[in-house]
Amino acid sequence: MKLISCIIRPYKLDEVREALTQVGVSGLTVSEVRGFGRQKGHTELYRGAEYTVDFLPKIKIEAVVPAELLDGALDAILQSARTGSVGDGKIFVSAVEQVIRIRTGDLDADAL
Amino acid sequence: MKLISCIIRPYKLDEVREALTQVGVSGLTVSEVRGFGRQKGHTELYRGAEYTVDFLPKIKIEAVVPAELLDGALDAILQSARTGSVGDGKIFVSAVEQVIRIRTGDLDADAL
Amino acid sequence: MKLISCIIRPYKLDEVREALTQVGVSGLTVSEVRGFGRQKGHTELYRGAEYTVDFLPKIKIEAVVPAELLDGALDAILQSARTGSVGDGKIFVSAVEQVIRIRTGDLDADAL
Amino acid sequence: MKDIKLFRDMRKGWAILAIGLLLSLLAPLAWAQAAVAAPPLVMHKGDVAWMLTSTLLVLMMTVPGLALFYGGLLRSKNVLSMLMQVMTVFSMIVVLWVIYGYTLAFNGGNAFIGNFDKLFLKGITKDSLAATFSAGVGLPEYVFVMFQATFAGITCALIVGALAERVRFRAVLAFTALWFTFAYLPIAHMVWYGPSGFMFARGVLDFAGGTVVHINAGIAGLVGAYMLGPRLGLGRESMKPHSVTFTMIGASLLWVGWFGFNAGSNLEANGGAGLAFINTMVATAAAVLSWLAVEAITKGKPSMVGGASGAVAGLVAITPACGTVGPMGAIAIGALASAACVWGVTGLKKILKADDALDVFGVHGVGGILGAILTGVFSAPILGGTGFGAGITTMAQQVGVQALGVGITLAWSGGVSLLAYFIVKQVFGLRVSAEAEREGLDISSHGESAYEA
Amino acid sequence: MKDIKLFRDMRKGWAILAIGLLLSLLAPLAWAQAAVAAPPLVMHKGDVAWMLTSTLLVLMMTVPGLALFYGGLLRSKNVLSMLMQVMTVFSMIVVLWVIYGYTLAFNGGNAFIGNFDKLFLKGITKDSLAATFSAGVGLPEYVFVMFQATFAGITCALIVGALAERVRFRAVLAFTALWFTFAYLPIAHMVWYGPSGFMFARGVLDFAGGTVVHINAGIAGLVGAYMLGPRLGLGRESMKPHSVTFTMIGASLLWVGWFGFNAGSNLEANGGAGLAFINTMVATAAAVLSWLAVEAITKGKPSMVGGASGAVAGLVAITPACGTVGPMGAIAIGALASAACVWGVTGLKKILKADDALDVFGVHGVGGILGAILTGVFSAPILGGTGFGAGITTMAQQVGVQALGVGITLAWSGGVSLLAYFIVKQVFGLRVSAEAEREGLDISSHGESAYEA
Amino acid sequence: MKDIKLFRDMRKGWAILAIGLLLSLLAPLAWAQAAVAAPPLVMHKGDVAWMLTSTLLVLMMTVPGLALFYGGLLRSKNVLSMLMQVMTVFSMIVVLWVIYGYTLAFNGGNAFIGNFDKLFLKGITKDSLAATFSAGVGLPEYVFVMFQATFAGITCALIVGALAERVRFRAVLAFTALWFTFAYLPIAHMVWYGPSGFMFARGVLDFAGGTVVHINAGIAGLVGAYMLGPRLGLGRESMKPHSVTFTMIGASLLWVGWFGFNAGSNLEANGGAGLAFINTMVATAAAVLSWLAVEAITKGKPSMVGGASGAVAGLVAITPACGTVGPMGAIAIGALASAACVWGVTGLKKILKADDALDVFGVHGVGGILGAILTGVFSAPILGGTGFGAGITTMAQQVGVQALGVGITLAWSGGVSLLAYFIVKQVFGLRVSAEAEREGLDISSHGESAYEA
Ligand SMILES: Nc1ncnc2c1ncn2[C@@H]1O[C@H](COP(=O)(O)OP(=O)(O)O)[C@@H](O)[C@H]1O
């Protein structure tokens, strides 16, 4: 099984979720993160103090999928999350050795 | 060393933490996430607008453990986080290549 | 490519980010987490109720780097995040199999 | 202590009371006759200005004041349910008040309850005047009706703090309607309706509502906490306040608004209002300091939740006393009551074993009781007070009467509460399901969540 | 309904009006002469106390009240832009008001607009008095100027709710300045300036500003929503309120402050203020209950956003009526208008297809229109009211006149709005860029973010 | 400018002053004798209504107003410490005020300080009256005592903004008690106690407390910022406001409440209050616009923190002036002072190099000084003002006297502050430990955290 971890623009979340369910991904976990990269941040001013904000709000999606779903899922993300401007984000894929469903104790593919 | 990453119900956090410390896990890191899966969400209404909330509040626990602790830790989580209803969450296990304790520079098993 | 995942003290974030860019890390993703470990928490009181807070606010930085940058990056983090007192945090390194830049579809090293 | 009939009527009323409670149903008739001979009341615009202001201050105490004070102390998944309960209960009571509440509390009747002559505010126009405490001085009756409406509203809203995080919304409304009718109205009549009200007639001092409002609501809350049972996870899961800042805003608005409550209860803008005002200010200030001092000594750290609680404790305790004690007595009352309430929310709470979630009894009950008793003490001229209730001459006697007032209120309100909760439990059920409670009342009962990034 | 000239002048004014609109420019001259013979006005300190309080209450309705009510309903990336717009618009209008607004609205002129005699408040000192509704009773003119300034300020601030989350800051300021000058000032003059104001002269009842404030702002908002187009992602992305708690605080402060608005419009602290007060209280309470009941029946769950919206709907609807209906009529108006506004923000909204982000038309427009019409109904003495407008004898006639007032306001304000938005669009552009909208107005327009851990 | 003795006493007092400062200790004696012959004061209910309202408005300025304005600008780990400091300082000062503050500030004594005759409010009853500015008009003395108590309370609370995020809680309390006694009381006596007060006697105009409150607190804050040293991480870590929404609520409540401060300082509900009211409104509105304009020009984006700061700057600057300038002068003062304060929190701040965390000196100090000077300018009848201080005939002279007032206040308060901080540092230490500062004062000093999901 593979863990797909992707960083996307916050307002793309619903589109990406729909695209992933379409291709058969049955579950995912989302967190609010802040990203630093090529996309430039902005400056904030509070009275005398000026802060350069380098970190921009992003959404991280983590989905563990069976290996056979991987390519479909990557495609789905690429289609739905792309706007073409700097800051669209990245997808990282890594290996997962074991999956357990807490409710039932089901293992691996059965647990997804 | 292994990274145990598990998604649980928020109110189970304290129980799971206790169960894990019991079996010898010395540290862990927790984040607030939102999960999408079999458990159905709910509908929210704001004047004319109706929003279907598919993402439910969950807690993600990440703990890196020496391989020999893995089974005990998994058991501890399964015991303490289970309620038996849909939405109890998942456990994902993956490999960690290197661990460093920032304070001391200790490596791997010593760093945990 | 390697995923460096490190837990640090919140107020060290800017220093660590600078240190990492210095050594050539071009992007990273940050989340607010709560950590449990050797560093002791504190007690909070609300009228009659006393809560022991074991989880302390921490920052998690995730950066995917080409293997050749790994050592430099680890050093940079160790230098910039260390204070020497308990609670400085940990660094975890694991393998990443694939990286894609959503905007362009660039793969792996090109995507970073 | 409040009287909306003419001063002259009052003396006639006294004669009637002497004939006994059995004849009391004839009182309205006698009063109606007496009214003919009464001297005309004169309205003062300064009084109207102050009483309009006071009335809106009591509204502000409730929404947003009390709602925030309570809501901030809850977990974020239940904050809206609290705001809803406070606002809806207040709204419902205001409507019931103008329909039948006002006439039952403040119009004729016997020693325990008024009559129905002003049902739907019958007969009141914008030119009607209600008597104040000064002979010949009248207030537009609509203003008096509204001022009292806000008292009834906030009292009922106070109760819900004890039921927080688990009660059904419709159960709150049903209970409140019953309790308002069978506990609030009679107690208000007994304490404030002169001269015939049962406690009024006995010289109970309660300038602005220590018994009618705070003890009354405190015991109703406590009974409710027992009937509902504790929240799921109590003592195991963290139930930390989700926003102490909101709680502090709420406590501050309670402090600000309470001047309407206390100095407004003087019904006139004069030196008497000034006395109630200064007492309310210094008692609260002393109570804040006292709670913080106790915390600093016993736990090592004074806290904001403590400071806010102290302010409310002081305000509760000075409520019955503010018109009859001196500023130094007020400082003493505030400081003592605040310290007592620290015990109310810690030691006593452990003894009572009820999950009175927001310490309605610990603060309003304990502070109210102590305030009522200390009113009997510090009203003594020798301690800077302005004197005892009508016909009372010694401090011991006054304290006794005050204790009687406390006892009647606890018993009556407690009994009515028990019955009302029981009825509501049978009809609707009191608690939401365990799953709904876990999910939080905001989503499960109201289909909303309070915050979103 | 407001008259700051002497009663006697008013009758002289009537004679002049008869000569016709073409001669109306001579009116100021005639008035000036008449003033000589007027009996001296007497100031009452109680009135001053109440009107100072009322004025600051209307300020509090705006900042922080309205700002929070609106701001809480937005996404957190746009909350500061709303707070900014409300505060800045209010500030700008206050300054424009003392420069030329007051004189154009409330000083002489013809049936449609005043004159320039009091430009920069020329001639007013701390001893100047303005007439109230009672013969011979005067209010310090500075106080009247300020009371009215806050009305102009909040009306302009109301509009921005319809434009939220996408409008340019400078466009808001430019539009508001134009609309204030060419829509607010004439409508205020027509409705409130007696006896010559066009609607005033026809007997339109609008005690505290249903037409001038709410319908006026409601239609300006609706036109703006059409001109701007919908927010990016509307219907696709979640646009949940970021803090319903702030919205509830805002609604509560609107409720509290509205007593300044409504009972303050009586200009004196007397039984008339008491009537406006009680009507405002009970109509709002009934409206809260009504909205929640409709929600509970149609959607299964009553909500806090609903309760808060219901309160505002009730307040809007009772505004024109509060001085001339009875409390039971007020309950009916509140309950009916609230139910109508539920439709305004759901059914009607779907029909109109405009992204009126915060339902300015759905609540202020619909509630204002219904309130204006129902004022014609419930002012009837037979329904507990105090009677119809000058020269009007039947309910049908009054309702007709009210409908005329509504129609004129909708047409005039709608037309001016259209033109003003058009001009501003050409000069500055109305909307921020798509990227700025995605990022949120707080950062893109103001260089700030509201919250930080 | 405030005088609680009879008008007649005042003239007698002048004669005494002429004999010189050395004899000033005899003044109380002389006053006591003079009192016998004074005409009786008459109370007006309208005044009482307004002054009760004004007093609670100043309380509302402090809690929750100032607390939120300050608290929102801090990081979330320190917000409760600020709310605590504001509420506790206010409470402590109120208690000290009724014990010895009132008598030392407002009762007899010499040119620099009062006497101890009214220690513990000795001799004051609910029938006592204090003189207002109009001959023969009295206010219940309890009301005056409370009105002034809130001034003392908010002044001391203002200071803590400069010390934020690092000061020890007990150090705040100890410092404040010292500073109140040795700086606030003498300055209040010198400026407001007529006719003997040192600055009062020289014709310093300070209607509502520009010197006594704002300059006084501003310099005390600045000295404290130096004594404490900068916050850890200043300039390196982000110290962004955790909730600009709270700051905006706070600024709004300051604006609303300030009418109690300024128009309340008139002590009567009449045209004079109306003048102070309109000046406060328009100066603030102009100041909001001015700050935003400066920001828009110099930085490209007007901000909400800027708008809120502008409002406060305008309010500060108009405080001494509001009773003696005209509305157009007020607009000028507001606009100028606001622009000056932008410099105060940027350019000047860089020069001063003190970590005055919340710009107490940059806003209250700079705004207060400019306001004091401009009061001398715009009080000139030729600029729409009502005239100069007693015995002063030219603008230059008045400006000179104003500058003298500023200078004395800066020197006296600065000196006392230095000493008081030094003492407190020796006894308790001023700062928390570095670890406690990193963790945040909420948890380290108060054992709480403000927010929880
Ligand atoms: N090496 C990296 N490791 C982890 N996260 C990264 C890395 N590079 C970029 N990111 C994440 O991806 C987001 C987008 O990256 P950015 O370089 O701004 O744009 P793009 O992906 O279009 O090149 C960043 O905000 C950050 O959250």
Ligand SMILES: Nc1ncnc2c1ncn2[C@@H]1O[C@H](COP(=O)(O)OP(=O)(O)O)[C@@H](O)[C@H]1O
């Ligand atoms: N494939 C997945 N990848 C990542 N997280 C998942 C995945 N499936 C489920 N989750 C997480 O687990 C939570 C529980 O899953 P759900 O299917 O609702 O119930 P259950 O685990 O009882 O089958 C989800 O809310 C989500 O956070």
Ligand SMILES: Nc1ncnc2c1ncn2[C@@H]1O[C@H](COP(=O)(O)OP(=O)(O)O)[C@@H](O)[C@H]1O
């Ligand atoms: N085994 C672990 N797995 C995951 N996170 C850990 C683990 N041990 C520690 N951490 C994280 O590192 C933080 C610091 O650890 P701690 O033991 O307190 O101090 P130190 O790193 O100095 O030994 C913890 O708060 C937690 O977030």
